[in-house]
Amino acid sequence: MSEPALAPSAPSTRAPHRADLDGLRGLAIALVVVFHVWFGKVSGGVDVFLTLAGFFFVGSLVRAAESAAPLDPRPVLLRTARRLLAPLVLVLAATAAATVALLAPTSWLGLAEQGRSALFFWENWHLAETASDYLAADPSVSPLQHLWSISVQGQFYLAALLVVFGTAWLLRSRGVAVRGPITGLLAALAAGSFWYAISAEHPQSWLYYDTGARMWELLAGGLLACAMPWLRLPRALQALFGVAGLIAIVGTGFLLDGRHEFPGPWALVPVGGALAVIVAGGPASRLLASPALQRLGDIAYSLYLWHWPVLIFTLIALDRPDVGPAGGLAVIAVSLVLAHLTTRLVEEPIRRGVPSPRRRTLVAGVAALAVAVLAATSGWIMSIAGKSDEISHLADIDPAAYPGAAVLATGDEVPVRPEQPSRYVAHLDLPVTTADECLAGGGMVDPLRCEYGDPDGTRTVAVIGGSHAEHWFPALESIARDRGLRLETYMKVGCPVTVAAPDDEPDECTIWSGSVLGALAASPPDLVFSTSTRPRPDHVGGDWTPEGYVRMWERLSELDIPAAVVRDTPWLWEDGVIYRAADCLANGGDADSCGMDRTAVLDAVDPARDASAPLPTVYPMDLSDAVCRPDRCRVVEGNVLIYRDTDHMTTAYSRTLAPELDRQLGVSTGWW
Structure with a gap:
C-alpha cells in the first residue's frame, strides 16, 4: 500500500476499492461463525465489523460533505436501506417459518417481539431490557439474538448521518472546511461513549x-x-501494524471473554487490531486480499444473518446442547449456501442493479414480505396481550378444582382440568413486588425497601435476595395477612444476598448485599427470610449451599437477627439444556413427562441442614415435598402450573404453598 498523502486530496464521494478490507470482513465473519458453532464464545469478529462499518460509512459521509453536491440525506438512507433490509427481511421471514414449524406456540411471543424489534433496528434495546446474556448457542437461546449488532449499526448510521450532514451544513454556510471540525466532534463523541462503556452503573447484560x-x-x-x-506511516510500520493487527483480531476469541468484558477496555484489542490492519500494508494486506477471504467478505453480511438461526434450529431439531464437529461443518455449509444465494439473488440485484422490471418485482416482493413479517409478529403479540386479563382472575380460582400443592399433602386426586395459569400467559403471573418495581435493577447497589402485609403488625419479616426469594413472596403475603405480620423486601434481580470471601473482588451483587446487611443492622427485623440452596454449577445434578450464603448467615447471627432460609425449588433442565414448562406442555408433553427425576435435581437431604447446623439462629426449611413427588418433580400439581419459565414459580402455585410454609415457619420460630 502506498503512503497516504499528508493533506486531503480533491474531494471524492467514493473511496478507492481495497481488496484487503473485503478480506478483513471475510476473516471477521469466519471468526464469528467458527466461534459460535464450536467454541460458544465471542470471537471479536463483530467488533471488527462495527469498526469497519464506522470506517466506510463515516468516510462516505465526510467525502460527500466535502464535495460540492447538495447535502441530501435521502440517497444515503435509500442506499443504506437497500443494503440492510432485503437480506434481513428474508432471514426474519425464514426464522418465523422455522419457529412455527419447530417451536411450541408458547415460544412464539418472545421471538415475535424480537422479530418486530429487529425489523425496526431496535433489537439490541429489547435484549437489554429483557436482560438477555449473549449466550453460547444451545436450544434455549433465541435464533434472533445475534441481530443486536445490526440494530446498533442501523442506529449509528442514522445518528452519524444527522451529525455529519448537520455539522457540514452549518460549516458550509460559513465557508469553513468540514473535515477538521467533524473529526473533532466525532472524537469527543467517541471519548464520551468509551467513558460511558467503562463507567456506567449498568450490568454487563445491559451494556x-x-x-x-x-x-x-x-x-x-x-x-x-x-x-x-493526513496519515503518514513508514512502510516498516505498515507491515508491523498489519501483522500485529491480525494477531490481535485472531487472538481475541482465544484469550478474552468478550461476553463479559466487551464493550469495555478489552474491546480495544479487536477494535485496535482492525484499525491497525486498515492503515497497514505489506504481508497482512496481501494475505487479506486472497480470493477466499474476499469471497467470504462479499457474503459476510448475509452469512452473519443466516449462520445463527441455522445453528440454533439445528440444535433444536437435534435436541442437543452442541452440534459436534460433523454437525458444525453441516451448519457452516448450509449457512454458506444460503448466504451465497441471498447475496447473489437478493442483495446485489437490489443494491447494485439498474432499474428494471425484475428489480422492481424483487423490491416489491421484499416489501410484501416485510409487511407480512410485521403483521404476523404484531398479530401474535396482540393475541397474547388479549389473554393477559386471565392473570387478574387467578387469585379467585376455585381451590377445590385447583388445589395446587395441597394434593401433595393430602394425596387426594382431583379431576384434571386445563392448567392455571394458562401456558400461554404463565410468564405474566408475577409477584406484586415486580409490578411495584420493588426488585432493584442492574446498576443499583443501594437497598430498595418496600413494605407489605399488616402495617400495624407486631412482628416484621424482611424478605431478602433475588428473584428466587421473590417467588416465595405470594405465599408469605398470604401468611402475613392471616398472622398479622409486617413484610419488608430488599430484593434485586439476579442477586441472592451473599458475603464474599476476603480475597474475592466485590461485584455488584456483593456490594448490594453489603448495603442490605447494613440496612438490616440499622433497623433489625424480627426475622429474615431468604433462600438457602441453588442447583449445582453446570447442572451436574442435585443442589448445594454456596459458601457466600453461609457467610451471610454468620453475619446475621453476629447481628442477632434470626433467619428462616428455604430450599430453592428445582430448575428445569435436561441434558444440560434449560427449558420452559409451558413450551414442553405446548409440544405435547404432560405434567409428568415435562418434569424431572427428583434425584437428578435435589439431593436426598437438604444441603442447608448441615451448612446451617453451627448457627442456631438459622432455621432451614424444606418444602420440596410440596413441590415434588417422591420420585418426580412435575410441572403441574393440583391443576396449577408450577413454573412460569425455566426456574421461577408462578404466583398461583406459590399461593398454594402458604399452608405448608406457614406450618414450617411456626415450627421454626415458635411464633404460632
Whole structure:
C-alpha cells in the first residue's frame, strides 16, 4: 500500500476499492461463525465489523460533505436501506417459518417481539431490557439474538448521518472546511461513549447491547476514515501494524471473554487490531486480499444473518446442547449456501442493479414480505396481550378444582382440568413486588425497601435476595395477612444476598448485599427470610449451599437477627439444556413427562441442614415435598402450573404453598 498523502486530496464521494478490507470482513465473519458453532464464545469478529462499518460509512459521509453536491440525506438512507433490509427481511421471514414449524406456540411471543424489534433496528434495546446474556448457542437461546449488532449499526448510521450532514451544513454556510471540525466532534463523541462503556452503573447484560456503550467502536473506524488523508506511516510500520493487527483480531476469541468484558477496555484489542490492519500494508494486506477471504467478505453480511438461526434450529431439531464437529461443518455449509444465494439473488440485484422490471418485482416482493413479517409478529403479540386479563382472575380460582400443592399433602386426586395459569400467559403471573418495581435493577447497589402485609403488625419479616426469594413472596403475603405480620423486601434481580470471601473482588451483587446487611443492622427485623440452596454449577445434578450464603448467615447471627432460609425449588433442565414448562406442555408433553427425576435435581437431604447446623439462629426449611413427588418433580400439581419459565414459580402455585410454609415457619420460630 502506498503512503497516504499528508493533506486531503480533491474531494471524492467514493473511496478507492481495497481488496484487503473485503478480506478483513471475510476473516471477521469466519471468526464469528467458527466461534459460535464450536467454541460458544465471542470471537471479536463483530467488533471488527462495527469498526469497519464506522470506517466506510463515516468516510462516505465526510467525502460527500466535502464535495460540492447538495447535502441530501435521502440517497444515503435509500442506499443504506437497500443494503440492510432485503437480506434481513428474508432471514426474519425464514426464522418465523422455522419457529412455527419447530417451536411450541408458547415460544412464539418472545421471538415475535424480537422479530418486530429487529425489523425496526431496535433489537439490541429489547435484549437489554429483557436482560438477555449473549449466550453460547444451545436450544434455549433465541435464533434472533445475534441481530443486536445490526440494530446498533442501523442506529449509528442514522445518528452519524444527522451529525455529519448537520455539522457540514452549518460549516458550509460559513465557508469553513468540514473535515477538521467533524473529526473533532466525532472524537469527543467517541471519548464520551468509551467513558460511558467503562463507567456506567449498568450490568454487563445491559451494556453489551447498549448503543451508547458500543458507539465508540464504530466511531473509532469513523475517526480513522477522517484522519486517513493526513496519515503518514513508514512502510516498516505498515507491515508491523498489519501483522500485529491480525494477531490481535485472531487472538481475541482465544484469550478474552468478550461476553463479559466487551464493550469495555478489552474491546480495544479487536477494535485496535482492525484499525491497525486498515492503515497497514505489506504481508497482512496481501494475505487479506486472497480470493477466499474476499469471497467470504462479499457474503459476510448475509452469512452473519443466516449462520445463527441455522445453528440454533439445528440444535433444536437435534435436541442437543452442541452440534459436534460433523454437525458444525453441516451448519457452516448450509449457512454458506444460503448466504451465497441471498447475496447473489437478493442483495446485489437490489443494491447494485439498474432499474428494471425484475428489480422492481424483487423490491416489491421484499416489501410484501416485510409487511407480512410485521403483521404476523404484531398479530401474535396482540393475541397474547388479549389473554393477559386471565392473570387478574387467578387469585379467585376455585381451590377445590385447583388445589395446587395441597394434593401433595393430602394425596387426594382431583379431576384434571386445563392448567392455571394458562401456558400461554404463565410468564405474566408475577409477584406484586415486580409490578411495584420493588426488585432493584442492574446498576443499583443501594437497598430498595418496600413494605407489605399488616402495617400495624407486631412482628416484621424482611424478605431478602433475588428473584428466587421473590417467588416465595405470594405465599408469605398470604401468611402475613392471616398472622398479622409486617413484610419488608430488599430484593434485586439476579442477586441472592451473599458475603464474599476476603480475597474475592466485590461485584455488584456483593456490594448490594453489603448495603442490605447494613440496612438490616440499622433497623433489625424480627426475622429474615431468604433462600438457602441453588442447583449445582453446570447442572451436574442435585443442589448445594454456596459458601457466600453461609457467610451471610454468620453475619446475621453476629447481628442477632434470626433467619428462616428455604430450599430453592428445582430448575428445569435436561441434558444440560434449560427449558420452559409451558413450551414442553405446548409440544405435547404432560405434567409428568415435562418434569424431572427428583434425584437428578435435589439431593436426598437438604444441603442447608448441615451448612446451617453451627448457627442456631438459622432455621432451614424444606418444602420440596410440596413441590415434588417422591420420585418426580412435575410441572403441574393440583391443576396449577408450577413454573412460569425455566426456574421461577408462578404466583398461583406459590399461593398454594402458604399452608405448608406457614406450618414450617411456626415450627421454626415458635411464633404460632
